[in-house]
Amino acid sequence: MVYIYSPCLNINENGHLTISGCDTTALAKQYGTPIYVISEEEVRRICRSYTESFQKYYNGNGRPIYASKAFNCKEMCRVVTSEGLDVEVVSGGELYTALQAGVSGGRIHFQGNNKSSKELELAIDNDVGDIVVDNFSELEKLNKIAGEKGAIANISLRVKPGIDAHTHEFIRTGQVDSKFGLDLESGEAFSAAKRALKMDNVKLIGLHCHIGSQIMEKEPFVHAAEVMLGLHHRIYKELEVELEQLNLGGGFGIHYLETDDFIPYHEYMQEVSAKISEVCAKYGIKLPRIYIEPGRSIVGEAGITLYTVGNIKEIPNVRNYVAIDGGMYENPRYALYQSDYTCLIANKANRPADYVATIAGKCCESGDLIQEHAHIQSPEEGDILAVLSTGAYNYSMASNYNRNPRPACIMVSQGESRVIIRGETYEDLVRNDL
Numbered sequence: 001m002v003y004i005y006s007p008c009l010n011i012n013e014n015g016h017l018t019i020s021g022c023d024t025t026a027l028a029k030q031y032g033t034p035i036y037v038i039s040e041e042e043v044r045r046i047c048r049s050y051t052e053s054f055q056k057y058y059n060g061n062g063r064p065i066y067a068s069k070a071f072n073c074k075e076m077c078r079v080v081t082s083e084g085l086d087v088e089v090v091s092g093g094e095l096y097t098a099l100q101a102g103v104s105g106g107r108i109h110f111q112g113n114n115k116s117s118k119e120l121e122l123a124i125d126n127d128v129g130d131i132v133v134d135n136f137s138e139l140e141k142l143n144k145i146a147g148e149k150g151a152i153a154n155i156s157l158r159v160k161p162g163i164d165a166h167t168h169e170f171i172r173t174g175q176v177d178s179k180f181g182l183d184l185e186s187g188e189a190f191s192a193a194k195r196a197l198k199m200d201n202v203k204l205i206g207l208h209c210h211i212g213s214q215i216m217e218k219e220p221f222v223h224a225a226e227v228m229l230g231l232h233h234r235i236y237k238e239l240e241v242e243l244e245q246l247n248l249g250g251g252f253g254i255h256y257l258e259t260d261d262f263i264p265y266h267e268y269m270q271e272v273s274a275k276i277s278e279v280c281a282k283y284g285i286k287l288p289r290i291y292i293e294p295g296r297s298i299v300g301e302a303g304i305t306l307y308t309v310g311n312i313k314e315i316p317n318v319r320n321y322v323a324i325d326g327g328m329y330e331n332p333r334y335a336l337y338q339s340d341y342t343c344l345i346a347n348k349a350n351r352p353a354d355y356v357a358t359i360a361g362k363c364c365e366s367g368d369l370i371q372e373h374a375h376i377q378s379p380e381e382g383d384i385l386a387v388l389s390t391g392a393y394n395y396s397m398a399s400n401y402n403r404n405p406r407p408a409c410i411m412v413s414q415g416e417s418r419v420i421i422r423g424e425t426y427e428d429l430v431r432n433d434l
């Protein structure tokens with residue numbers, strides 16, 4: 001049998017996979033396939049465990065921020081903010097979505113390594129509480145735009161702490177050779193702080209770092225906290241400014257396979273908070289307000305994708321291709337990172353997973369695979385295939401490649417389901433064509 005690791009998943013008396021009490025085969029029938037399904041309960045449970053950790057380890061002096069790039073839509077913004085989280089956005093589009101969902105500007109943190117003037121204006125016009133400045137050019141541009149609008153923008157500085165986390169090279173961001181942020185070691189980040197503190201239309205409120213994504217160990221996070229507090233302290237000592245906040249980013253690993261061995265996030269929280277207290281005591285400085293910015297660990301395991309199995313091509317001594325009605329257009333992660341996934345036949349979930357399959361999409365591309373060497377139940381055309389842990393970076397990275405309409409997204413809770421993003425239609429695909 002396939003190992004079902006998320007608490008929102010189960011197998012019912014018919015041997016069907018369920019999510020938040022909904023039979024996945026019934027969801028596939030009601031809404032069609034492919035579809036993304038997200039468990040609201042699971043998202044809420046994880047949000048709560050983060051907020052409880054903040055209460056426990058920081059006495060509430062800080063807050064988790066949901067990194068909405070993992071999965072951004074209006075309902076998701078509503079769900080996470082109703083649980084007390086702030087929202088991080090990384091583009092004008094994500095910012096607009098959060099605002100449309102009713103998130104107040106003050107609860108939004110705006111990231112991005114190359115924000116346009118238009119995006120910065122949108123942020124200032126909506127009183128975004130924390131614009132995370134990536135580089136000198138952006139700092140000057142923002143000061144000018146804020147000045148023209150008679151505003152003072154609250155900013156943090158995105159710092160590269162020089163930490164090389166062990167994860168896929170495409171999703172590592174804290175090392176010196178990175179397009180993100182201001183370098184710590186060369187003094188670039190300190191110089192940016194000095195410059196910002198002299199500006200009339202920005203207010204420097206904090207520092208930010210993010211070392212990468214799907215990180216399984218806690219040491220790089222603990223190290224990053226220590227290094228960042230070193231800069232915080234240097235700014236205090238040499239520039240006589242005690243910054244209000246420190247954002248240590250996201251990046252906590254989740255299950256994609258049964259064998260994935262990552263540290264549960266409350267353990268990160270415990271060790272990082274202990275290091276922060278120790279370092280602050282050593283420097284004799286006040287504890288800044290602490291933020292973290294998880295995306296994947298909030299929504300990743302809460303989501304699955306459902307497909308209908310199409311043709312099956314068994315090539316003797318080569319491999320078995322099991323074609324599905326989705327592909328790299330709605331989940332490009334295998335094509336990009338050869339990322340692992342657990343797959344199963346949802347209508348045969350209690351049977352042995354003794355068939356080795358390559359799950360192939362329907363795009364015109366040989367690399368359009370969702371998984372290779374997947375151990376699934378013996379498939380037949382018309383079966384429902386479920387791919388687990390697709391809540392993060394699937395819908396948000398989807399495209400219309402081959403003019404495939406992006407699938408709908410369904411939210412489920414306590415046996416009930418509702419559409420939170422409508423599936424695109426062919427008319428949607430030609431809407432902007434002239």
Ligand SMILES: Cc1ncc(COP(=O)(O)O)c(C=O)c1O
Nearest residue numbers: 067210213250251293294295296
């Ligand atoms: C600046 C920033 N914050 C937060 C995140 C969220 O990371 P994750 O989804 O791995 O928690 C990312 C993505 O890696 C990021 O670039």
Ligand SMILES: N[C@@H](CCCC[NH3+])C(=O)O
Nearest residue numbers: 069171213214333392393
């Ligand atoms: N999109 C990536 C991670 C990048 C995280 C955002 N900085 C993934 O699917 O794993």
